[in-house]
Amino acid sequence: ELKVEQNPLFLSMQEGKNYTIYCNYSTTSDRLYWYRQDPGKSLESLFVLLSNGAVKQEGRLMASLDTKARLSTLHITAAVHDLSATYFCAVNNNNDMRFGAGTRLTVKP
Amino acid sequence: DADVTQTPRNRITKTGKRIMLECSQTKGHDRMYWYRQDPGLGLRLIYYSFDVKDINKGEISDGYSVSRQAQAKFSLSLESAIPNQTALYFCATSDSVTGAMADTQYFGPGTRLTVL
Numbered sequence: 001e002l003k004v005e006q007n008p009l010f011l012s013m014q015e016g017k018n019y020t021i022y023c024n025y026s027t028t029s030d031r032l033y034w035y036r037q038d039p040g041k042s043l044e045s046l047f048v049l050l051s052n053g054a055v056k057q058e059g060r061l062m063a064s065l066d067t068k069a070r071l072s073t074l075h076i077t078a079a080v081h082d083l084s085a086t087y088f089c090a091v092n093n094n095n096d097m098r099f100g101a102g103t104r105l106t107v108k109p
Numbered sequence: 110d111a112d113v114t115q116t117p118r119n120r121i122t123k124t125g126k127r128i129m130l131e132c133s134q135t136k137g138h139d140r141m142y143w144y145r146q147d148p149g150l151g152l153r154l155i156y157y158s159f160d161v162k163d164i165n166k167g168e169i170s171d172g173y174s175v176s177r178q179a180q181a182k183f184s185l186s187l188e189s190a191i192p193n194q195t196a197l198y199f200c201a202t203s204d205s206v207t208g209a210m211a212d213t214q215y216f217g218p219g220t221r222l223t224v225l
Contacts, residue, residue, distance in 0.1 A: 009149075031212060042199065042216040043152075088151055092212060095159075097142070098168070099151035 002027050002093045006100035013079050014108055021103045023072040023089035031092040032072045034063050036085045037102070043088065046074075079107045112136045113217035115200050121223045122190050130185045130220050132200030140203045141183040142167075142214065143175060145196040152199065158183055159205065190224040197221050 003026040013019050023032070034046040047056045049065035049072060056063050060083065062075045072089055084107045090099045113134045122128050132141065140159050144152040144167075154167030156175040164175060172194060174186045187194055198221075201214040 004151075033213065042218050043201075043214075045213045045215070048213050090152075095157070095165070096168070097154050097157075097214075099144075099153070101149055101151045 002029075002091060002096055002098045004089060004091050004098045004100040006089055006103050008103060009101060010104050010106075012106045012108060013076075015080055016078050018078065019076050021074040021076070021087055021089075021105075023074070023100055025070050025072075025089075025091045025098075027093055028067070028070075029091045029093045032065050033090040033092070034061075034072070034074055035088045035090065037088065038085050046087075076105070079105075081107050081109065083107050113200060113202055113215055115198075115217040115220050117220060118218065119221045121225065123225050124191055126190050128187045128190055128222070130198055130200075130222070132183045132185070132217055134181050134200075134202045134215075134217075136202055136204075136215060137180075138202040138204045138215070139180060140205055140212070141177065142201040142203070143173075143183065143185045144199045144201065145169070145194075146199060146219075147196050155185065187222075187224075190222075192224045195222060195224045 005024045032049045035043040037043045047063040052067040054065045060077045065072045086102045086104045088102045116131045142157040143155040146152050153169050158177045176184050200217040203212045203214045
C-alpha cells in the first residue's frame with residue numbers, strides 16, 4: 001500500500017531562516033506534487049516533479065526529488081511571513097493519489 | 110469566475126439523510142476527483158473519473174457514490190450520512206495531456222459537511 005509521510009508536521013520558524021520539509025513515500029512513483037493550503041482555503045499547486053534528480057524553484061521555495069530514496073524535499077530559503085501555510089506533498093502511483101498529512105508552517109517576525 | 114466550483118459550500122445534515130455535493134468546472138479538463146480532508150490526515154481520495162463513462166474507486170469509497178453527468182460535472186452522494194463523514198470535501202480536476210504539468214490537480218473551494 002502506498003504511504004506518504006511528511007515531517008515535520010508542525011514547523012515554527014523565524015523570518016530570514018532556512019528550513020527543509022521532507023516527504024517520504026513507500027512505493028515507486030512517477031509523479032510527486034507539492035501543494036500549499038492557506039487557512040480556510042483550497043489547495044494551490046506549487047510544483048510537480050517527474051523524474052529522479054528533478055529540481056524546481058519558485059521564489060523562496062525549491063523542491064527536489066530522489067526516486068531511489070523515495071524522498072522529496074521542499075526547501076525554504078530566507079522565510080517570510082507570507083509563506084505561513086500548510087504544505088502537502090502528494091504521490092501518484094498508477095492513478096492512486098496519496099497525500100501526506102501536511103506540514104503546518106508558521107513564520108514569525 | 111472560479112474555474113472549479115462546488116455547491117453547497119456548507120451543509121449541516123442529520124444521520125441517515127441522503128446528500129449530494131456537486132462540482133462543476135470550466136477548465137475543459139477530462140479528469141475529475143473527489144477528496145475528503147480531515148484534520149491531521151491530509152486529503153484522501155474517494156472517487157475519480159477520467160471520462161464521462163469512467164468511474165474509479167479511490168482509497169476510501171465505502172459509503173459514497175458518484176455520478177459523472179457530463180465532462181464538466183461530477184457529483185458525490187452520501188446515501189445515508191453518518192457522523193464520521195463530517196469533513197471538508199474537495200473536488201479537483203486535471204488534464205490528461207502529458208507534459209510538465211502531468212496531472213497537476215486544480216481544486217475547488219471545498220464543501221464543509223457536518224453530519225449530526
